[in-house]
Amino acid sequence: MWAALLSLLPIVTASSSSKRGLVFISSTKDSTTDAPVWFTNTDLTWYYNYGAYPSQQLRQSALHFVPMLWGAPDDKNDTSFLDSVRSRKLSGENITHVLAMNEPDMKKDVGGSDISPSDAASVWLKQIQPLKALGIKVSAPVVSGSPSGYSWLKSWQDQCDGECNPDFMPIHWYGPFAGFASWVGNMTTTYPNLEIWVTEFGLPNADLISTQVFYNESINMLDGWSNVSRYAYFGSFRSDSSNIGPAAAMLTNEGQLTDIGSWYLGGNATGAKPEGSGCVKSRSTVLFFLVLLAHCLLSI
Numbered sequence: 001m002w003a004a005l006l007s008l009l010p011i012v013t014a015s016s017s018s019k020r021g022l023v024f025i026s027s028t029k030d031s032t033t034d035a036p037v038w039f040t041n042t043d044l045t046w047y048y049n050y051g052a053y054p055s056q057q058l059r060q061s062a063l064h065f066v067p068m069l070w071g072a073p074d075d076k077n078d079t080s081f082l083d084s085v086r087s088r089k090l091s092g093e094n095i096t097h098v099l100a101m102n103e104p105d106m107k108k109d110v111g112g113s114d115i116s117p118s119d120a121a122s123v124w125l126k127q128i129q130p131l132k133a134l135g136i137k138v139s140a141p142v143v144s145g146s147p148s149g150y151s152w153l154k155s156w157q158d159q160c161d162g163e164c165n166p167d168f169m170p171i172h173w174y175g176p177f178a179g180f181a182s183w184v185g186n187m188t189t190t191y192p193n194l195e196i197w198v199t200e201f202g203l204p205n206a207d208l209i210s211t212q213v214f215y216n217e218s219i220n221m222l223d224g225w226s227n228v229s230r231y232a233y234f235g236s237f238r239s240d241s242s243n244i245g246p247a248a249a250m251l252t253n254e255g256q257l258t259d260i261g262s263w264y265l266g267g268n269a270t271g272a273k274p275e276g277s278g279c280v281k282s283r284s285t286v287l288f289f290l291v292l293l294a295h296c297l298l299s300i
Helices: 002-006 031-038 080-090 117-127 129-134 147-160 177-190 208-224 259-264 283-299
Strands: 020-023 046-048 097-102 137-142 168-174 195-202 228-233
Touching (some): 046 228, 097 117, 117 129, 117 147, 129 137, 177 208, 208 259
Parallel strands (some): 137 168, 168 195
């Protein structure tokens, strides 16, 4: 029954986009074994890994690397990120963009870099802004998709006192699609002169059907939004390594591409299911599915 109903849902197949990149998680136990899947027969164009240097596992790939200053150094006089990127750029490495500070509005125990707007402004002006003189496009800090992220960013701008001049605005989102669309729209309206990068997005701890629907809606939106210039789905790991639920993973426990994983790389559905993702787990999910099904039937 569910297979028949699922066939009525809008599905993304064999789509590709020059915007599409990879969040490479090098710390998972299978990252080295699985690395070739991300650059073999794929349409991905770029990647980042939360660090300043390319991942050894992806050095044989043609993916363009984007360095990131993840957080604030302990020593306020530390300019090691700036020095490294500048040296490599002047030596001929093709560095065109850099990302700055991962979720500074969030605590470290949930993955944030936990930096005050004042400290972040100081670090940004010391280590990020000077890279513009080398022709490198630089990002604003990458805040979470929450009210705290929005208010933190405003405070950061106040602390910069007009001196911080990012070239693009990276954002994150975890939650339902309606909120995602609203968040992208809000940031687009607030920063109309900046390109938007969505460097993490996903639907956490949901069942497989809901996750696939979210993925399909999100990809269609991001590909169609002209000032969203790059995006990276959070899921480049096996389902047993996922910290946002197995259904979000692009690989099964055995390392096979899931439907989402294959779609994201430009291929067709594989039928390989991320273990533990289940089908329909709650009454709320059933209601969500029935509403979506009714919408699909009415649109036929």
